[in-house]
Amino acid sequence: MKKIQMTTPLVEMDGDEMTRILWKMIKDELLLPFIDLNTEYYDLGLNYRNETDDQVTIDAAEATKKYGVAVKCATITPNHARMDEYDLKKMYKSPNGTIRAILDGTVFRAPIVVKGIEPCVRNWKKPITLARHAYGDIYKNTEMYIDRPGKVELVYTSEDGEEKRSLVQEFKAPGVAMGMHNMTASIESFARSCFNYALDTKQDVWFGAKDTISKTYDAKFKEVFQTIFDTEFKDKFEEAGLTYFYSLIDDIVARVMKAEGGFIWACKNYDGDVMSDMVSSAFGSLAMMTSVLVSPQGYYEYEAAHGTVQRHYYRHLEGKETSTNSVATIFAWTGALRKRGELDGSQELSDFADKLEKATLSTIESGKMTKDLALITSIENPTVLNSRDFILAIREELEKML
Numbered sequence: 001m002k003k004i005q006m007t008t009p010l011v012e013m014d015g016d017e018m019t020r021i022l023w024k025m026i027k028d029e030l031l032l033p034f035i036d037l038n039t040e041y042y043d044l045g046l047n048y049r050n051e052t053d054d055q056v057t058i059d060a061a062e063a064t065k066k067y068g069v070a071v072k073c074a075t076i077t078p079n080h081a082r083m084d085e086y087d088l089k090k091m092y093k094s095p096n097g098t099i100r101a102i103l104d105g106t107v108f109r110a111p112i113v114v115k116g117i118e119p120c121v122r123n124w125k126k127p128i129t130l131a132r133h134a135y136g137d138i139y140k141n142t143e144m145y146i147d148r149p150g151k152v153e154l155v156y157t158s159e160d161g162e163e164k165r166s167l168v169q170e171f172k173a174p175g176v177a178m179g180m181h182n183m184t185a186s187i188e189s190f191a192r193s194c195f196n197y198a199l200d201t202k203q204d205v206w207f208g209a210k211d212t213i214s215k216t217y218d219a220k221f222k223e224v225f226q227t228i229f230d231t232e233f234k235d236k237f238e239e240a241g242l243t244y245f246y247s248l249i250d251d252i253v254a255r256v257m258k259a260e261g262g263f264i265w266a267c268k269n270y271d272g273d274v275m276s277d278m279v280s281s282a283f284g285s286l287a288m289m290t291s292v293l294v295s296p297q298g299y300y301e302y303e304a305a306h307g308t309v310q311r312h313y314y315r316h317l318e319g320k321e322t323s324t325n326s327v328a329t330i331f332a333w334t335g336a337l338r339k340r341g342e343l344d345g346s347q348e349l350s351d352f353a354d355k356l357e358k359a360t361l362s363t364i365e366s367g368k369m370t371k372d373l374a375l376i377t378s379i380e381n382p383t384v385l386n387s388r389d390f391i392l393a394i395r396e397e398l399e400k401m402l
């Protein structure tokens with residue numbers, strides 16, 4: 001069979017631990033035999049980030065702006081423990097935080113629904129799509145230890161020298177403090193992309209924040225959403241029979257648990273981080289969720305929503321068998337290849353992406369799956385496969401379709 005050609009490179013961001021192992025298996029078994037893969041490769045593994053003082057992360061984000069589409073493997077965000085483990089020069093920021101700060105935009109995360117894996121929330125009948133604001137808040141924060149009594153203030157100095165101050169806390173004893181920000185333009189584009197995505201996919205939008213407690217910061221998000229909705233989307237929503245619903249985040253969480261799904265849940269950055277893991281695992285597994293960052297300029301970065309699966313990696317290093325689910329990482333590749341195909345007018349590439357997704361789902365539906373799914377499937381006597389054999393089983397299905 002002749003390999004599929006690609007005209008424009010895809011920005012490929014490699015990563016860490018178990019997902020780095022899966023990344024290579026996916027390329028070797030599911031992509032390279034069928035596609036003349038044209039990627040611009042960036043090694044975002046922690047060792048190379050350390051070697052380049054994290055410049056590689058910035059270069060990868062800039063390359064995404066150049067080519068328009070990227071696919072990213074999960075990466076370690078170092079904490080104190082990783083400093084020793086990787087002998088790091090410094091405790092680097094999250095690569096995701098850095099990339100999202102450069103690209104801006106909204107991360108859409110939707111469960112991958114497959115027959116035989118039912119949501120553990122009984123009343124969820126349709127997928128819940130999370131729209132996570134990708135810019136700012138704690139992901140671009142500044143924080144410090146306070147080691148003795150003193151005061152912490154928030155100080156704003158305008159370009160012409162005017163100063164605004166407000167007291168954060170008069171510390172009588174040690175503690176911690178943090179400053180964070182967001183941009184009105186970024187919140188506006190977040191709101192627009194949620195409403196546009198709702199019109200495209202014919203789903204309602206729910207948004208929750210905590211404006212009663214955060215009377216300026218969260219209140220700004222609430223106000224921006226309402227203004228953008230009223231001035232730009234109200235009529236289109238009415239015409240499409242759709243609604244926009246705002247409530248306090250805790251009320252939204254309670255309602256989500258009682259709803260039947262089929263809507264877009266717009267979340268501030270941290271809420272979306274946490275709630276996407278809750279929604280994906282309730283729909284089956286952390287590895288059963290797609291994730292794509294859509295920037296206001298129309299750049300796309302596809303990824304898995306889960307992390308590097310550290311515990312499985314340590315088992316792998318000990319030479320023990322792992323059964324790590326590669327579905328979200330496969331769907332990151334298919335999402336990126338389909339988008340590349342769309343942008344380059346390559347139907348062949350987009351069709352390949354569709355087939356690889358179908359092959360992945362039909363492998364699971366035929367009863368072959370990784371342990372995370374086998375534990376919860378309604379399919380009787382599933383075959384539990386190790387990480388590699390699951391990918392090989394998908395290849396077998398794929399070859400039948402090509």
Ligand SMILES: NC(=O)C1=CN([C@@H]2O[C@H](COP(=O)(O)OP(=O)(O)OC[C@H]3O[C@@H](n4cnc5c(N)ncnc54)[C@H](OP(=O)(O)O)[C@@H]3O)[C@@H](O)[C@H]2O)C=CC1
Pocket residue numbers: 073074075076077078096286287303304305306307308309310311312323324325326372
């Ligand atoms: N997008 C990114 O780049 C992200 C990176 N991270 C980074 O990942 C590292 C590890 O984070 P951690 O908190 O362990 O989170 P992970 O999401 O990597 O894993 C948490 C647990 O979820 C289960 N799990 C997750 N993914 C899979 C999968 N594909 N197949 C099967 N089970 C899965 C495993 O449970 P069990 O052990 O019970 O089998 C695993 O131990 C950290 O260094 C963190 O910084 C974290 C989140 C996102």
Ligand SMILES: O=C(O)CCC(=O)C(=O)O
Pocket residue numbers: 076077094095096097273305306
């Ligand atoms: O970048 C990180 O450290 C975490 C990212 C994350 O959890 C996510 O994208 O959901």
Ligand SMILES: [Mn+2]
Pocket residue numbers: 273274277305
């Ligand atoms: Mn997360």
